[in-house]
């Protein structure tokens with residue numbers, strides 16, 4: 285996950301559940317089935333939820349700050365809620381000090 289300089293290499297993928305070792309995921313498997321039937325668009329995110337973390341100091345103005353999108357799903361074997369994927373991109377917003385931002389910042393994949 286990190287190189288010799290301890291820099292993270294995105295995207296990060298966590299294939300196996302740390303608890304039971306399974307690679308099966310509840311929401312991803314259901315979404316993939318519906319995608320195969322053509323009921324859900326191919327661009328739908330295959331996860332329970334994504335959490336977008338803005339990497340910025342909200343006291344300073346910043347144009348297009350970095351955003352990390354974390355995909356969370358449920359292990360189909362043991363039920364553990366876990367991170368399956370994390371990718372970095374750039375926020376589609378400009379930060380002005382003191383501004384309120386939506387909880388899931390829209391972003392462009394890096």
Ligand SMILES: [Zn+2]
Nearest residue numbers: 301304359362
């Ligand atoms: Zn598990």
